Amino acid sequence: MSRLSFQEKMLWGQLLCLAIVVVFYAHYLQHAPPGHRFLHVFLIVLLLLFAFVRTLMRRRSGNVVEDERDRSIAAIGARWSNIILWVGLVVIMVVYWDHGSLDSAELLIGILFHLLVLAGVVRIVRELVAYRMAA
Amino acid sequence: MSSRIRNTIRELRAGRSMTQQELADLIDMTRQTVNAIEGDKYSPSLEVAFRIAHVFGVPLEVVFQYEAGKRGK
Numbered sequence: 507m508s509r510l511s512f513q514e515k516m517l518w519g520q521l522l523c524l525a526i527v528v529v530f531y532a533h534y535l536q537h538a539p540p541g542h543r544f545l546h547v548f549l550i551v552l553l554l555l556f557a558f559v560r561t562l563m564r565r566r567s568g569n570v571v572e573d574e575r576d577r578s579i580a581a582i583g584a585r586w587s588n589i590i591l592w593v594g595l596v597v598i599m600v601v602y603w604d605h606g607s608l609d610s611a612e613l614l615i616g617i618l619f620h621l622l623v624l625a626g627v628v629r630i631v632r633e634l635v636a637y638r639m640a641a
Numbered sequence: 642m643s644s645r646i647r648n649t650i651r652e653l654r655a656g657r658s659m660t661q662q663e664l665a666d667l668i669d670m671t672r673q674t675v676n677a678i679e680g681d682k683y684s685p686s687l688e689v690a691f692r693i694a695h696v697f698g699v700p701l702e703v704v705f706q707y708e709a710g711k712r713g714k
Contacts, residue, residue: 511673569666575674575683637673640682 512571513579514637516560521630523552528623579636587629594621646684647706650675653697668692 510518530548564571598617654664661679665672668689677683678693685693694701 509673511671569662570669570671573670573674574686574689575677576671640677 511576511637512563512567513576514634515563517630517634517637519556519559521627521634523556524623524626524630527552531619575640579633579640582636583629583633586632587625590625590628591621594624645708647681647708648678648704649706650679650693650704653699653704654679657697664693664696667696 527549531545534544594617598614598621650664654661661675662672665675668675669692670685670689674683674685678685690701690705694704697704
C-alpha cells in the first residue's frame, strides 16, 4: 500500500511548476529586453493557481493530510536546500572577491535564479526520496 | 531507514478488523504514516506512540518493543 500521499502529490506539482518557470525563463525572459514584467505576473499567477489547487485538494480530502512525519521530511528537504543556497552564495562572493566585479547585473540575476531553482529542485527531490524510502 | 523499534500494530489492527485509514483517523495521522510505522520505517514521537496504545487500550510496551541488541541503519 504505497499510493501517493497528499504531500507527495504537492511535491510533484511543485516540481512541475518549477519546470514551467524554467522553460518560461529560458524561452521568453532571458532574451526579453529590460522593463518587461512577464516573470512577476507569471510567478504570481502560478503561485495563486498552486495555492488554489492545494486548498481545493485539502478540502476534498476528508482525512488528515499532514502530520509529524511530513514535517520531519520537510525539515530534511529544507536543510538540503539551505546547504545549496549557502554554498552558492559563498561561491558568488568568492567569485566577486576574486574578480573584483561581476560582468553585469543580468549575469548576477541569472546566477541567483538558477541557484534558487537548483535549491528548489534539490529540496523537492530529497523529500520525494525520503517519502519513497519510508513508504 | 529501518529502525530498532519493532511494533505489533498490524496484529492489533487485524484483531480489531481496523483499517490503516481508520487507525490514522483516530490518531490524527495520515494513512501513509501508519503504513510507515507498521513497516518499521518510521519511529513515531512519544505522543503518537501513546495515542496508538490508547486506541488499542493496551500498555505502550505491548505496541512498541525496543531491540537494544541490533543496530539501525
